[in-house]
Amino acid sequence: MVYEMRTYTLKIGKVPEYLKLFEEIGLPIISKYSKLAGFWYTEIGELNQVVHIWEYESLDDRAERRIALYQDQEWVEKFIPLVLPMFEKQENKILYPTNFSPIQ
Numbered sequence: 001m002v003y004e005m006r007t008y009t010l011k012i013g014k015v016p017e018y019l020k021l022f023e024e025i026g027l028p029i030i031s032k033y034s035k036l037a038g039f040w041y042t043e044i045g046e047l048n049q050v051v052h053i054w055e056y057e058s059l060d061d062r063a064e065r066r067i068a069l070y071q072d073q074e075w076v077e078k079f080i081p082l083v084l085p086m087f088e089k090q091e092n093k094i095l096y097p098t099n100f101s102p103i104q
Helices: 015-030 059-070 073-086
Strands: 002-010 035-041 049-056 087-095
Touching: 002 015, 002 059, 015 035, 015 049, 015 073, 049 059, 059 073, 073 087
Parallel strands: none
Antiparallel strands: 002 049, 002 087, 035 049
16 A cells, blocks of 8 residues: 655635535545545644545556546536635655554
């Protein structure tokens, strides 16, 4: 298994709006392609961030699922245009679990 951790820094005050749009519009769409392992927002430290982790069988599996997502017209037309203006920056990391990690 591999995990992708995506961290988005949003414009000040946009976290509640982003979370609402993601839950109501984005999550039902992206869930057809990727398995959500966790979703958080920051309260202390660097603020205005959301962090989500997605689970994939392999990097090839991730690539195939992301390609399919980007071809989904609902994602491209109904979600991305609403949230893209909220972003300040984005960081993605691929994580591999250790043999002693509770999440494999």
